[in-house]
Amino acid sequence: MSEIETTETVATEALSQDYHDYLDEDGMIQADPRLMLGEENKPEEITTKDLMKVWFRWWWCNEVPHSFDRMVAPSLCFGLMPVLKKLYKNPIMLGEAYQRHLQFFNTQAVWGGGIISGITVSLEEERAKALNAGEDAIDASMIQNTKIGLMGPLAGIGDSIDSGTVQYIFIALFLGMAQEGSWLGAVLPFVCFATATFIYGFLFTRMGYTMGRRAALEVMKGGKIKSVISALGVLGLFMMGIMAGRYVTISTPIAFTMSGKEFVLQQTLDGILPGILPLCAVLGLFFFFQKKGMKVTQAMLGFTAILVVLGALGIL
Amino acid sequence: MSVMQALLIALFVAAVESRALGYATLTMRFSPLMAGFVVGLVLGNMPLAMTTVATIQLIYMGVVAPGGAMPSEPCIASAMAVSTVIVGNLEPEAAVAIAVPVGLLGSYLYQLRFFLNTFAITKMDACAVKADSKGLAFWIGFMPTLFSFVLFVPLMFVALYLGAPVVSGFMDTISNGPVLHVLSTVGGGLAALGIAITMHVIGNRKLLVFFFLAYFLQVITAQAGITMITWAIFGVIIALCYGMFTEKAAE
Numbered sequence: 001m002s003e004i005e006t007t008e009t010v011a012t013e014a015l016s017q018d019y020h021d022y023l024d025e026d027g028m029i030q031a032d033p034r035l036m037l038g039e040e041n042k043p044e045e046i047t048t049k050d051l052m053k054v055w056f057r058w059w060w061c062n063e064v065p066h067s068f069d070r071m072v073a074p075s076l077c078f079g080l081m082p083v084l085k086k087l088y089k090n091p092i093m094l095g096e097a098y099q100r101h102l103q104f105f106n107t108q109a110v111w112g113g114g115i116i117s118g119i120t121v122s123l124e125e126e127r128a129k130a131l132n133a134g135e136d137a138i139d140a141s142m143i144q145n146t147k148i149g150l151m152g153p154l155a156g157i158g159d160s161i162d163s164g165t166v167q168y169i170f171i172a173l174f175l176g177m178a179q180e181g182s183w184l185g186a187v188l189p190f191v192c193f194a195t196a197t198f199i200y201g202f203l204f205t206r207m208g209y210t211m212g213r214r215a216a217l218e219v220m221k222g223g224k225i226k227s228v229i230s231a232l233g234v235l236g237l238f239m240m241g242i243m244a245g246r247y248v249t250i251s252t253p254i255a256f257t258m259s260g261k262e263f264v265l266q267q268t269l270d271g272i273l274p275g276i277l278p279l280c281a282v283l284g285l286f287f288f289f290q291k292k293g294m295k296v297t298q299a300m301l302g303f304t305a306i307l308v309v310l311g312a313l314g315i316l
Numbered sequence: 317m318s319v320m321q322a323l324l325i326a327l328f329v330a331a332v333e334s335r336a337l338g339y340a341t342l343t344m345r346f347s348p349l350m351a352g353f354v355v356g357l358v359l360g361n362m363p364l365a366m367t368t369v370a371t372i373q374l375i376y377m378g379v380v381a382p383g384g385a386m387p388s389e390p391c392i393a394s395a396m397a398v399s400t401v402i403v404g405n406l407e408p409e410a411a412v413a414i415a416v417p418v419g420l421l422g423s424y425l426y427q428l429r430f431f432l433n434t435f436a437i438t439k440m441d442a443c444a445v446k447a448d449s450k451g452l453a454f455w456i457g458f459m460p461t462l463f464s465f466v467l468f469v470p471l472m473f474v475a476l477y478l479g480a481p482v483v484s485g486f487m488d489t490i491s492n493g494p495v496l497h498v499l500s501t502v503g504g505g506l507a508a509l510g511i512a513i514t515m516h517v518i519g520n521r522k523l524l525v526f527f528f529l530a531y532f533l534q535v536i537t538a539q540a541g542i543t544m545i546t547w548a549i550f551g552v553i554i555a556l557c558y559g560m561f562t563e564k565a566a567e
Binding site: 019029061064065067068070075077078081091092095098099110159162163164167169170172173174176178180186190193197198201227228232236239240245249250279283285294296297299304307310 | 505552
């Protein structure tokens with residue numbers, strides 16, 4: 001080890017090839033960048049096929065090893081593995097890269113995962129090539145900070161668009177078929193959502209790779225994506241309006257006879273504004289969530305209790 | 317329900333909850349529909365399975381999992397509730413009363429899975445430092461899947477095989493006139509919950525006007541039998557118009 005510290009131009013062979021010699025007190029490899037020099041360590045080119053591999057592996061593994069302490073970091077590491085193997089031919093450098101991508105990470109699969117895995121591939125490639133050429137390379141911590149910085153905002157966008165809007169637009173579209181007893185009502189939303197997200201997730205991966213860190217900025221600030229998001233919002237709310245009118249069935253059976261004339265409350269309500277009761281229920285809950293945040297369990301239990309009581313009393 | 321049928325449904329639930337079918341499991345886990353479909357297929361009563369699961373879907377609209385954990389597990393809830401309804405040939409409304417508590421319990425199981433996965437982490441670290449790619453892939457991809465199957469298959473099997481007939485018999489005895497009325501009130505009303513959650517997730521109050529537009533269009537044309545696909549086409553056209561006009565304004 002002393003040779004490394006004393007001579008600048010030490011041959012690659014003279015560096016230790018045992019990872020134990022590079023471990024810091026936390027058990028993390030702090031590899032000597034000179035391990036990357038030499039023709040045998042030359043990183044291979046990254047192709048579109050590699051990006052597809054990364055996306056598919058991440059897509060498959062996305063939630064499998066989810067845990068409390070690292071969240072979905074191992075999934076991203078699993079996705080990046082084929083690319084890291086092509087970039088870091090030296091096992092110590094590869095081990096360092098694996099360790100780097102096992103650190104805490106959590107994001108949404110398509111918007112976050114797609115874009116971030118693309119960006120990470122481009123940064124790792126840049127770093128590996130520079131190290132191999134003996135030039136100044138991107139610092140490993142910069143790659144990590146890029147991932148950490150982007151994961152939250154992109155997950156926010158992805159959760160509300162994919163799981164919150166796109167998924168429910170597909171479900172709303174085919175729910176009628178399910179209600180009539182057709183199996184297509186279950187299979188079609190599943191197939192449509194899985195196919196759509198797989199395709200645009202891969203496009204995000206490619207975009208992240210070609211644009212690097214600018215890709216994330218494009219998504220978060222870019223005008224085009226912003227108008228796509230609000231157009232999806234319009235469609236989503238429109239479909240929820242149809243759903244509410246069609247499937248929320250709250251009506252009152254209250255009826256009595258007053259001085260020989262029959263009085264049916266629901267008819268009176270329909271005369272004023274058709275569908276007023278379901279509308280009140282939806283809006284009441286909506287404003288509850290807007291005010292108190294997403295307290296789903298609380299709202300569900302409370303609202304069920306109200307419905308049970310009113311139903312049992314014969315008011316609903 | 318035979319041993320084989322209970323086992324098949326339990327295996328499907330484990331495959332979804334382990335997330336071992338990739339991101340495709342998102343709809344399978346967040347929505348009860350696919351679990352209902354599998355139960356219908358295995359128990360041989362697709363029409364009843366689908367009408368039942370459509371009722372459950374309405375209360376689970378809008379379920380999202382920021383950070384991975386959800387307040388309820390629609391897949392587990394649906395596997396249990398739809399099985400129970402088919403075994404006892406109950407009214408679809410009865411499914412709601414079974415799905416809600418089962419779904420809440422299911423969410424604890426899913427969190428237990430996160431806890432079990434932490435045991436694989438030390439092994440991953442050990443493989444990573446040695447640049448052992450095979451070992452790393454094994455501990456990231458295979459072992460957590462196995463943990464989930466060990467967790468979910470036996471529990472779901474017992475719940476379905478022993479639990480479903482008991483719950484079904486119990487529901488059958490109480491589901492007379494007044495109780496069934498309460499259940500269908502709850503089912504029809506809870507649909508409002510999922511819709512409100514979805515609206516909250518979309519989150520843009522400025523766009524709420526499009527909700528009102530659609531709501532009253534649907535209410536006044538209820539008798540006309542306009543299909544969901546037709547409404548979706550209108551929705552897309554309106555969304556495109558909105559995009560065009562706002563783009564103009566932004567320029």
